[in-house]
Amino acid sequence: MPVEPPPPSKPGDPSVAVFGDGLAAAAARHLALAPAASMQDLAAAAGVSRATLFRRFPSRAALVAELCRAAAQGFVRAVDDAALDRGTPPQALDRLLDSLSRLAAVAGLLGLQPLDQHVEASLLTETAATEESIRGLLVRGQESGHFRVDVDPEWFLSMLTWLMVGAADSVRQGRLTPATAHRQLAATITAGVRRD
Incomplete structure (x- = not known):
């Protein structure tokens, strides 16, 4: 056949x-x-x-696992593309938000799909270094005086992850346009970490 x-x-x-x-x-x-x-x-x-x-x-389950694996690889590429060690921390944060927003538009809601615990553990291992580079961006910004020192790097990563999922869901439900979701997400995260 x-x-x-x-x-x-x-x-x-x-x-x-x-x-x-x-x-x-x-x-x-x-x-x-x-x-x-x-x-x-x-x-x-x-x-x-x-x-x-x-x-x-x-x-x-196999379909969701493969899609989530591809999304995890896309996450790694998106963060690499943002070149977090280049320029000032605020510039790197802007690039990170732009890059991850593009990924969230096509993969953001996969984070809501149930995964076998072994698959989830494997994906967390694949993305661990990338997540550490995101935490490192916050620390670099704290050390340079650009970012608030009271924001925990782990909270920064969690906030970034779940606001991306929330933005994707708002677009899915027609509550926000993709452009508005990105603008609001960037404003929320920037306001949450910047020292002004």
Whole structure:
């Protein structure tokens, strides 16, 4: 039986850049809109049969694990692209927020999907060094006098992570436009850490 091709994607589609191909990207986009979607729903959204989706992903848990792994790798790339050791801490923070906002738009809600504890532990290991560089940005800004010294680096990372998820969910529900969500998120985080 021939395997159906993945659905076509638009040129420059950022979700394909994160998830690698049209089928995975379509599944991730639909999960962002409907986090409880079934495999049947995801197959329909991707424009393929349920059998085709199951040939690629043997279970919903396997699909979510692969998408979350791709999102974690996208997170590492996004932080690397922000070059946190370049320029002043406020400049690096601006780049970080821009880079992560682009990722949150296509992967932010995957953080709400349940994961097997071994998969979650593996992803945390993959992203540990990247998370440490984000904490390091806050410390660098505290030492330079740009950022508040009473903000704990662990809280900074948690705030950044969950505000990104919240922003993505607000866009999903139509409460905010992507541009407004990014602007509000950047303003909230900046106000929370900057010394003015």
